[in-house]
Amino acid sequence: MMNKPTRELPARRDTPADGARPRLLLVEDEDGLRHALVRTLSETFDVTAVSDGSAAAELLVKETYDGVLSDIGLPGMSGVDLLRLVRTYDLDVPVVLMTGQPSVETAIAALELGALTYVQKPFAHDVLHGTLLRAAKLARLARTKREAVAAGVGGSPLAGDRAGLHTCFDRALETLSIVFQPIVDRRARKTMGFEALMRTKEPSMPHPGALLEAAERLGRIQEVGRRVRELAATSFRPPDDGMTLFVNLHPADMLDSNLYDRHAPLTKIADHVVLEITERAALDDVTETKHRAAELRRRGFRLAIDDLGAGYAGLTSFATLEPEVVKLDMSLIRGIEGSPVKRHIVESMTRLCRELDMHVVAEGIETMPELATVIDLGCDYLQGYLLGRPGPALVPSSQSW
Numbered sequence: 158m159m160n161k162p163t164r165e166l167p168a169r170r171d172t173p174a175d176g177a178r179p180r181l182l183l184v185e186d187e188d189g190l191r192h193a194l195v196r197t198l199s200e201t202f203d204v205t206a207v208s209d210g211s212a213a214a215e216l217l218v219k220e221t222y223d224g225v226l227s228d229i230g231l232p233g234m235s236g237v238d239l240l241r242l243v244r245t246y247d248l249d250v251p252v253v254l255m256t257g258q259p260s261v262e263t264a265i266a267a268l269e270l271g272a273l274t275y276v277q278k279p280f281a282h283d284v285l286h287g288t289l290l291r292a293a294k295l296a297r298l299a300r301t302k303r304e305a306v307a308a309g310v311g312g313s314p315l316a317g318d319r320a321g322l323h324t325c326f327d328r329a330l331e332t333l334s335i336v337f338q339p340i341v342d343r344r345a346r347k348t349m350g351f352e353a354l355m356r357t358k359e360p361s362m363p364h365p366g367a368l369l370e371a372a373e374r375l376g377r378i379q380e381v382g383r384r385v386r387e388l389a390a391t392s393f394r395p396p397d398d399g400m401t402l403f404v405n406l407h408p409a410d411m412l413d414s415n416l417y418d419r420h421a422p423l424t425k426i427a428d429h430v431v432l433e434i435t436e437r438a439a440l441d442d443v444t445e446t447k448h449r450a451a452e453l454r455r456r457g458f459r460l461a462i463d464d465l466g467a468g469y470a471g472l473t474s475f476a477t478l479e480p481e482v483v484k485l486d487m488s489l490i491r492g493i494e495g496s497p498v499k500r501h502i503v504e505s506m507t508r509l510c511r512e513l514d515m516h517v518v519a520e521g522i523e524t525m526p527e528l529a530t531v532i533d534l535g536c537d538y539l540q541g542y543l544l545g546r547p548g549p550a551l552v553p554s555s556q557s558w
């Protein structure tokens with residue numbers, strides 16, 4: 158049986174206007190302490206008090222608070238469990254935990270979940286007051302900041318606490334989709350394949366780099382990889398048969414057993430797939446790279462080195478992966494017609510790759526002079542906004558240039 162809040166429930170309210178009394182949810186099972194706290198805190202806050210975690214959780218779904226003050230040792234749902242629950246739907250509400258005996262484990266769990274602070278019982282009321290007022294101000298600041306991020310102005314989208322980041326990341330994964338950018342065969346002047354690029358509707362992760370950075374911080378890279386591979390395989394509808402699908406891998410994906418799974422959707426079309434491994438991230442943490450590359454080839458995949466010229470020493474990845482395809486980083490292509498150095502580098506790379514039986518893709522072609530130059534230098538495949546923006550894999554397969 159759930160305990161009733163000690164005052165009538167107001168209708169659902171949105172964030173209070175600045176200047177309004179801050180709204181505080183108090184969760185304390187000890188009647189005497191709860192009553193005492195309601196009395197003193199009501200001088201400053203609009204206090205709603207409940208005596209267990211489930212009642213608090215129910216209120217938090219319906220209402221917006223500027224702070225939660227919760228005991229840790231609650232019947233049924235502990236203060237830390239409550240905090241975990243709170244973070245699944247309110248990333249910004251500051252939670253202040255009260256405890257008689259803090260343990261190291263609880264402290265770590267609480268901090269990871271974004272508890273603002275601890276107050277140890279018995280506490281001085283002016284200290285508690287000050288902590289809660291500061292919490293309320295932080296809550297309003299955090300909400301304003303998140304609104305700014307959602308509106309696309311300022312603020313680091315990744316500046317939230319870990320639990321908040323997990324929640325944003327979950328939403329990003331749920332709304333993940335794939336767009337396809339055409340890759341054109343220079344000789345045939347036809348689209349020969351598409352690169353799968355991920356997109357998400359999560360406002361705090363507006364481009365793949367932000368999602369990947371969050372995934373790295375949370376140790377959840379392989380979840381992204383699995384979702385991308387599944388979606389890329391199932392949503393790829395090439396306009397012609399036999400077209401190649403290029404799929405990006407993070408080095409950590411190389412360690413995921415799912416990548417090698419015969420029954421995974423992408424493995425089923427492996428003969429049409431080139432896996433791109435970026436030069437921007439080091440392969441150092443990947444063990445048995447040569448063996449893994451061989452395993453992928455046994456499944457039917459071909460391999461590409463992506464962003465060549467952008468990152469770490471290329472020779473190691475060349476020697477270990479022996480890629481079938483090399484994608485030149487767009488920094489080498491940008492303004493290439495006016496740069497003898499870039500022209501020289503691209504020409505040498507293209508010649509060497511040809512001698513090693515590797516195909517070369519020039520990425521990021523935006524202008525006609527760039528296109529003319531990379532064609533002249535012998536790049537096999539061409540990709541860039543000039544030839545086609547990322548979108549559905551349904552472009553005409555002939556080119557007008």
Ligand code: C2E
Pocket residue numbers: 338353354355364365366369385405406407433435463464487520521522523540541542543547
């Ligand atoms: P990338 O694999 O080198 O992909 C090419 C990026 O350049 C894409 O950005 C593409 O939209 C953009 N691009 C293509 N043509 C042009 C052009 O002419 N001009 C300019 N300025 N840009 C062009 P996007 O989609 O934002 O992806 C950025 C990077 O994020 C990718 O670089 C790749 O490293 C990573 N990424 C994207 N999707 C995935 C994915 O599904 N998995 C993994 N692991 N990484 C991904």
Ligand code: MG
Pocket residue numbers: 352405433463
């Ligand atoms: Mg790529």
Ligand code: MG
Pocket residue numbers: 463464484486487520
């Ligand atoms: Mg690239």
